[in-house]
Amino acid sequence: MGAEKHELFSDVGRLLVYGTDEPGIVAAITDILSAAGANIISLDQHTSDPDGGRFFQRTVFSMPHLSAELPALEDKLGEALKRFRLDHSLVDASKKKRIAVMASTSDHCVLDLLWRYRRGELPVDIAMVISNHTGLDEDVRSLGIPFFHTPTAGKPREEVEARQLELLKGNVDLVVLARYMQILTEDFIEGLGAPVINIHHSFLPAFIGAAPYRKAKERGVKLVGATAHYVTKDLDEGPIIAQDVIAVSHRDTAADLQRRGADVERRVLSSAVQAHCEDRVLRDGSATIVF
Amino acid sequence: MGAEKHELFSDVGRLLVYGTDEPGIVAAITDILSAAGANIISLDQHTSDPDGGRFFQRTVFSMPHLSAELPALEDKLGEALKRFRLDHSLVDASKKKRIAVMASTSDHCVLDLLWRYRRGELPVDIAMVISNHTGLDEDVRSLGIPFFHTPTAGKPREEVEARQLELLKGNVDLVVLARYMQILTEDFIEGLGAPVINIHHSFLPAFIGAAPYRKAKERGVKLVGATAHYVTKDLDEGPIIAQDVIAVSHRDTAADLQRRGADVERRVLSSAVQAHCEDRVLRDGSATIVF
Amino acid sequence: MGAEKHELFSDVGRLLVYGTDEPGIVAAITDILSAAGANIISLDQHTSDPDGGRFFQRTVFSMPHLSAELPALEDKLGEALKRFRLDHSLVDASKKKRIAVMASTSDHCVLDLLWRYRRGELPVDIAMVISNHTGLDEDVRSLGIPFFHTPTAGKPREEVEARQLELLKGNVDLVVLARYMQILTEDFIEGLGAPVINIHHSFLPAFIGAAPYRKAKERGVKLVGATAHYVTKDLDEGPIIAQDVIAVSHRDTAADLQRRGADVERRVLSSAVQAHCEDRVLRDGSATIVF
Amino acid sequence: MGAEKHELFSDVGRLLVYGTDEPGIVAAITDILSAAGANIISLDQHTSDPDGGRFFQRTVFSMPHLSAELPALEDKLGEALKRFRLDHSLVDASKKKRIAVMASTSDHCVLDLLWRYRRGELPVDIAMVISNHTGLDEDVRSLGIPFFHTPTAGKPREEVEARQLELLKGNVDLVVLARYMQILTEDFIEGLGAPVINIHHSFLPAFIGAAPYRKAKERGVKLVGATAHYVTKDLDEGPIIAQDVIAVSHRDTAADLQRRGADVERRVLSSAVQAHCEDRVLRDGSATIVF
Structure with a gap:
């Protein structure tokens, strides 16, 4: 690729x-x-x-x-x-895709995208970063990229998503969920009218759902990984764009798995975003063709 | 290792x-x-x-x-x-473990064990190969290893397992299921009194059960793999000893995945058997320590 | 691939x-x-x-x-x-390539090719195996493949190569050096009129020449590997078709590196032969295009 | 690890x-x-x-x-x-190692170390960053870490190294060369009295010296990689701590190799620094033991 x-x-x-x-x-x-x-x-x-x-x-x-x-x-x-x-x-090909990045508290995936953008590696314009937490605002704004805080705590989901759609609609060609820890509704995805790429912190379909690293530790697997996929209405079931794993051992605690997995997550997500933005990815039902 | x-x-x-x-x-x-x-x-x-x-x-x-x-x-x-x-x-350490290999129709895992044994790579004595099919008998016997045919078709499972236990009990320190496509009963495993290592043709816990390569193709994963684990009464849930994956793409048909996955299967199984027979593996609940 | x-x-x-x-x-x-x-x-x-x-x-x-x-x-x-x-x-595409395999004493690469051929995985007809040692004859002939012994010890190289050319010329589309430990002359390669693929037991251009595993141990590398390449008149310099590595550690002796590297060698060689025989490889000067 | x-x-x-x-x-x-x-x-x-x-x-x-x-x-x-x-x-173990990072114009290795430090992943205190260029100063100082500019252009090497030694000596337990593109003299290394880890942008001993990605493209290798090693008086010959590679193809230009290799470089360097700072690395002549 x-x-x-x-x-x-x-x-x-x-x-x-x-x-x-x-x-x-x-x-x-x-x-x-x-x-x-x-x-x-x-x-x-x-x-x-x-x-x-x-x-x-x-x-x-x-x-x-x-x-x-x-x-x-x-x-x-x-x-x-x-x-x-x-x-x-x-x-x-000279027209860069406009993307929005959505994040929560974890910074590794967002920072990796920002860093590749700043280096000129990713053929994108980052139109905005949206987070349901503050904390990433300085890193984002120091690059001249708008940061929007859309808090979710104690708010009805519809209200939050409406605010996010207002920011996104018509402004971006792609939304990247860089460890955004909220489930998006089907209405949001349809209303957006642009593809959404998510990074899941396991080698799907293993450890679907929450807390994959804890589950991986409990199950005693010798690999942990990450999966970048298009978001569909079926949680963790969208077409897979990129996946990778690393070897782990009994020495690694669940916290170690999380720390070491973060390296795989950022690599896999950036690679999927790059492939998408170079128009290399075609959907084929529940799978993808990545040229 | x-x-x-x-x-x-x-x-x-x-x-x-x-x-x-x-x-x-x-x-x-x-x-x-x-x-x-x-x-x-x-x-x-x-x-x-x-x-x-x-x-x-x-x-x-x-x-x-x-x-x-x-x-x-x-x-x-x-x-x-x-x-x-x-x-x-x-x-x-100079006392080699006595092992039995159980297989069905696929030859790749059995042949890899036989080949490493013949080269002196695996610190084992292969006491026998048991199969519910004929077909591997010549390869096995040409190395001077006894081959026993225990057909399963149309026979009550208890009868088959009783015959197998008769062959195995007291004669081996380890049983290796090298793509043996029958589920062993809890009674068999307990009656055996020796550990059993199985190779599962997916990176567990993904694609538990039958036909993992077909499921992998349908799900559109970008990795296929294999898992060697101790057999317990819970199917595909025993402690994992070794795992590995390879990258695949949309070009690979389900048949390609099976063919390419076979390479991973034989490598992972042989590596797990070697680790076990060098006394490197300790069970820790549902997981393992592999020193 | x-x-x-x-x-x-x-x-x-x-x-x-x-x-x-x-x-x-x-x-x-x-x-x-x-x-x-x-x-x-x-x-x-x-x-x-x-x-x-x-x-x-x-x-x-x-x-x-x-x-x-x-x-x-x-x-x-x-x-x-x-x-x-x-x-x-x-x-x-239904016309299989006719190949000859040349080997010395190591069996792992030859056996892997034979095994894949027997399984119908490799789209080739193995016309013959030529070795400067006996030892592989039974394995080869038991598959109905001719085995020719062309001893090299104490013979002038020209004589040996003349005998080999006599066997090969016009009879094969590809010669595979499966750990054949003699250097072929430029005259042989030109006289043959068919491409020759060799497996080198290191990740070239590291450890060019003899005894790469010993050199790898001395240098303390954390990876060992193998390289399949077309043979040209420049030893170890021909266009590379496939390469792979595995991680090793201080625990591995030079003998361990050799044993573990053998797994990579057979995998890389078989993969290169498969790519070549599926007409996936095009030479581009000193490099290759592998579609 | x-x-x-x-x-x-x-x-x-x-x-x-x-x-x-x-x-x-x-x-x-x-x-x-x-x-x-x-x-x-x-x-x-x-x-x-x-x-x-x-x-x-x-x-x-x-x-x-x-x-x-x-x-x-x-x-x-x-x-x-x-x-x-x-x-x-x-x-x-609660006493963090004090490290200095030396860099030139490439930012990927420095930023990766800074980012892991900020996340609390690396058990170090970064005492300073020294560069023979400006350009990284803002990234460094925004984390409260001193940045020192020691220009090399048009200056006698002795003068530059004397200034650097003045900054470093006694102040750090480890110096990390994060793509610092100047060769350090034997006097500097001896005078420093602390170990120095360097990242070389190839899988050593392949492509020793300058411009490894260009050489890799010319040679047509199917892997590129990186090597973290202790610096000794023999350039590119010091004991290797960590190495890794990624697969590349004919599609990748020399510039692509450089871009994709950068990912391996930062990962390998950070992993070597982490191993060193967790006291996992012991030198064994020209090799290392990494526990």
Whole structure:
């Protein structure tokens, strides 16, 4: 999942196409790109099953005057892909995704995202950080990023989520739950109209729910891990984007597992956010294609 | 978990001590060993909690004329450790554990054990292989190891297990389930009087039960793995000895996961059997200490 | 690097294309495939640099009556790709690669290849095993595979290699050095006319040359590993196909490193052979593209 | 290498003993500790060779009124261990090591150490950060840690090192080179009188010297990594404390390798600093024992 340096250049586009497979799709797409003067930099294509499976393609291409040409290319692609009844998304790679980060008290995932953002590693603009606690405000604001406090204690969930939606809606392309310890309602997720990525502190589907490190210690596992996934209405069941684990032993207390797991959490979350923002991730039912 | 070459020399002993922690245990043990003329080669000690936790110690030592001196040393240790109400086990490292391997149709785990045994890597004598299928008989017998066929199809479980117990009881120090696809009854496990190690083809507690690779494909996980554990009456719940995973992707079909997971299974099982047979594993409730 | 089950079906072809990048290549290729009635199952494309870099593409496709249609398709591709001055290779995926395995005294890499072959995991036909020692003959012949003994002790290298070339030339598509401990001459490699894959028992370029585990112990590294690479005239310098490592510690003796490293060696070699035989590997100067 | 929570309690001591092995050492040490009223929490012991090898032991113990009792215990141990001609070090676990961090322009290793320090994960006091560049000053000073700028450009090395020694000498127990891109002279290292840990951005001994990521890209390796080691007068040759790698592919440019390797560097360096500061690391010639 290397960051393609070239994609950050201007005049680079990314095209995602997905739907029911049938013969001729790749040729049709590459013909349109070729006729439009695009040069393909990389192309990844996957078919879930050659007999009537699902089709997935990610194409990165360079094209002179891309931003001016994009509407025309969009039209041509739309027309051609309608014939195949395929969905697609065409983006200018120089346009960074706008993201919001939501957090509670743990700082490791938020700080890792902020640090990669500051280094220019993550191709995103962080529009805001929202937390139901104070504590992260200084770290966030010192980078010139707005911090909003939406306390949850003693408040009806609807009121809190309404306030959060007000902040987020229309302003972001992605919401990242960086150890945000509140369950979001289905209404919130639908109302948001943007994907939500969460980091779960276990190698799902092991230790679903709360307190995974304590459960891991009790069960005596020799690995702990983390899982980044899209949030759906089914808690801890959304499509998995990235997972990793580290070896642990009897020497590690539950607190050690938590401390050492934090390293995996921040790494896995940042990697999932990067993949998403480089348009590498396509959903396939309850799973994902990560090109 | 390196095999200690020195432990395979003659005149090397291994002492495991475990029980409730209290001050002075390590000193008492090492004094006895020292007074008996033993030289400690390695010592690992762990306390689950300094305030009234459980105590675990593995000591490897060299001692001239070990086999002749062992009974006297046993007496001295027994007396001393009784005072601390600790359990212990004292073994001559040159005495290999006698093991039986039980299998069904999959050959990868059995062959890996046989191969390591033939190379002299595993400090065991394989007393027999028992299978509810034929198919592995030639591979097994070509190494001079007895193969017993105990078919299960259409037979009452009690009858099959009775026949297996007849073969095993008193003849082995350890039974290894190398993808043996029958559930063993509590009666069998108790009747056996020897520990049983099983390999489960998932990173437990994920995908407990049957068909873990299919479930893994459906859930879209980015890791598959394997777990070696002691068998207890609670299926897939016994103390875990070793676990490992490998990264997989959307390109892998359920069949690929099974094929690639087989590599992890054989590695994890062999590693657990090796650790057990080098007396590195101590049970701690539902977990293990692996020194 | 999942084995694509579908590729083992009949009527599946694989096309590798490589050379200097220029616009329009992907479209040209996919057009030809599409016009020929091929349905693309997967396509991976890589460009080393969008400005005048090297172009690499692997396409897997299904096509009715493939074997009958292959010559015509070959013609069309040849013509089109000549225009781009690109090299290509077009193969019927149902045609297994014929391989020869060369070994010395260590058995772990050979046995792993034999075992995967027997399980049907490796898409190869093992035409022969050649060894400068006896010892592996029974294992090899019991699978119905010819074993040839070409002793090296006290013989001029030219004589030995001439005898080996006689056995190999024209009979195999790939030679696998499975811990064959003789250095092959440039003349042998050129005379062979088929690629040669070697397994080196270190994570190259660390510990080039002989006795890497002893050197690793002396240097006190915390990892040992293995490297599978194509053999070129420059010893241990050929393009790397696969590498892996495992963690080791001060507890491991040089003999332990060797024993534990053997697990990595066999895994890495088998994985490289599989990738090569699934036409996933393209050379890029002193490096490789592994799709 | 789990942080032992208990060790951070007051009244916990750590004893390291090392030298030539002979019978009776462990018993002698544990007797003294036991007689002094210490309760052993964990004990790790290693002998490089049972026949005249080197002896290493790390013991963690609890003892009421430790700080008051330490001088007396030190005396008793010193006397007993003199008889065995062993070296030892006895420390109060509640006394944090004072460290200095030296850096140049890269921020990832420094920030990771600062962040873990702020979280209370690293058992250290960061006495100062020294850099030959400005740029990190704000991050450092915002945590209340002194930042010193010792520019190197256009200055004689002796002058720069003299200024640095002035700042460091007597003030720190450990110097951490967190991507400090200047070679330190042997005089500096000797004059300092404290150990120095460096992070090298490759899996040593591969890619010794400058620009390892560029070399890794050219060589086409499938892994990149990092190595934390003690600094000796032989550049890149000091005893290795920790190493790790990640898989990379042809998709990764040299810049990607650098970016992705940075994650490994910070993880490996922090882990080595933690191990050192928990008194887990003993030097054994050109290698280390990490308990």
